[in-house]
Amino acid sequence: MSSGKLLVGVLTGMAIGIQIGILYAPEKGKDTRKKLSKKGEDYLDDLNEKFGHFMEGVNTQVDKINKEIKDLAEKGKEAGQDLAEKGKDVSENLASEAKSKSDQFSKDAKSAINKNS
Numbered sequence: 362m363s364s365g366k367l368l369v370g371v372l373t374g375m376a377i378g379i380q381i382g383i384l385y386a387p388e389k390g391k392d393t394r395k396k397l398s399k400k401g402e403d404y405l406d407d408l409n410e411k412f413g414h415f416m417e418g419v420n421t422q423v424d425k426i427n428k429e430i431k432d433l434a435e436k437g438k439e440a441g442q443d444l445a446e447k448g449k450d451v452s453e454n455l456a457s458e459a460k461s462k463s464d465q466f467s468k469d470a471k472s473a474i475n476k477n478s
Contacts, residue, residue: 375404
C-alpha cells in the first residue's frame with residue numbers, strides 16, 4: 362500500500378471515529394470533548410510514529426541509492442582511466458611504428474637518390 366493511501370485511510374478513520382464518538386456520547390459535553398481530544402492526540406501520535414517509520418524507510422532507500430551511484434561513478438572513473446592508459450599505449454606504439462617507417466623511407470629515398478646520381 363502506498364504511503365499516500367495509508368495517510369488518507371488514517372485521516373478518514375480518525376474523522377469517522379470522532380463523528381461516531383460525538384453522536385453516541387452518553388457523557389457530558391466536557392467529558393466527551395476531553396475524550397475526543399485524547400483520542401485525537403492518540404491518533405496524531407500514531408500518525409507521527411507511522412510517518413517517522415515511513416521517513417526512516419525513505420532515508421534508508423536514499424542512502425542506498427546514493428551508495429550505488431557513488432559505486433557506479435567510481436567504476437566509471439576506473440574504466441575511463443584504464444581506457445585512457447590503453448589509448449596512450451596504442452598511440453605510443455603507432456607513433457613509434459610511424460617513426461620507424463619514416464626513417465626506413467628516408468633511408469630508401471637516400472639510397473635511391475645515390476643510385477641515380
